[in-house]
Amino acid sequence: MREGTETEALTSLxxxxxxxxxxxWVLAGMALSAAIVTFYKIVVFWRSGLWQTKTLRQARAKLRQGExxxxxxxxxxxxxxxxxxxTLGVDRxxxxGLDDKNLEIEMEQLSLGVLERLKSGIRYIGAVAALSPLMGLLGTVLGMIDAFRQMEAAGNQVDPSILSGGIWLALLTTAIGLVVAIPATAAQIWLNSVIQKTTRRLEETGTAVLTGLHIHTLKARSVNNAVNFAAE
Structure with missing residues (x-):
């Protein structure tokens, strides 16, 4: 029963x-491609650990303490x-040795590269969100032109159903365009929000790394000074 209902729904669509x-059909292709890209980005974000924030937050606290x-x-x-x-900060x-300026530049370049890779594909979803209503409007205009052309060809024997049927089909493309644009826009906004949060976490981690390395260096120097003083 359920399979029959799903088949009927697909046929109607x-x-x-x-x-x-x-x-x-162009709008359907745009919708399908945007859905595939959105799903792909979700998988990429998940595999990149973008939602593993609890451990990262705890590690940042340790870094700020120099641990x-x-x-x-x-x-x-x-x-x-x-x-x-x-890893970059510790290795360098x-x-x-600790070189704030160069290390900060390297971490910034690394962050920009990571964010650029994460952003790839989101622009396409945004393009679908922006272009699909325009495509729908184009279909409406073409449909209206065709409807009025049929009216002109009919001459004095104009059938009102020709005009009403043409308008119905013309407006259908606008509706499809909006149906494609709304979820694509929502997906773009959500994906960008994930990127923004990731950007903030990268900035906070970079600051924590520099702070932690400074504190760790000061602690090491204090221990060395104490050892040297005791040896004297």
């Missing part, structure tokens, strides 16, 4: 799209892009 003509080793241990199994900033501090 295809009939509506077919009634809208070529513009209807670098503990923070790295907490982030060991995390996939969030912010982990790359911590170990190999060439």
């Amino acid at each position: 295809l009939e509506v799209i077919d009634a809208a003509g070529a513009v209807g 670098i080793v503990e923070a790295v241990r907490m982030l060991d199994r995390l996939h969030h892009p912010a982990v790359q900033l911590v 501090a170990r190999t060439i």
Whole structure:
């Protein structure tokens, strides 16, 4: 029973799209591609660990206290892009020492690269959201032109059903365009909000890394000074 209902619904949907003509099928293709890209971005965000924020927040607290080793241990199994900033900061501090200016530039470049990869595809969804109402309007205009052309061809024997039927089909493309645009716009807004939150977390992590490395360095110097003083 349920399968029959789903089949009927799909058939009705295809009939509506077919009634809208070529513009209807173009809009259907735009809707399908936007849905695929949205699903793909969700998978990418999930695999990138963008929602693993609790552990990241705890690790940042450790970094601000200068507990670098503990923070790295907490982030060991995390996939969030912010982990790359911590790894970069720790590696640079170990190999060439703490250099605030250069390290900050490197972390900024790394963050920009990560965000650019995460943003890929969202612009396409935005394009679908912006263009689908215009495509629907184009279909409406073409449908109205065709309806009035049929009226002109009919001459004095104009059938009102020709005009009403033409207008109905013409407005159908506008409706389909809006149906495509609304969820595409919602998807774009939501995906951008995830990017904005990720940007903020990357900035907070970068600041925490610099702060943590400074505190860790000061602690190490204090221990060395104490050892040297005791040796004297």
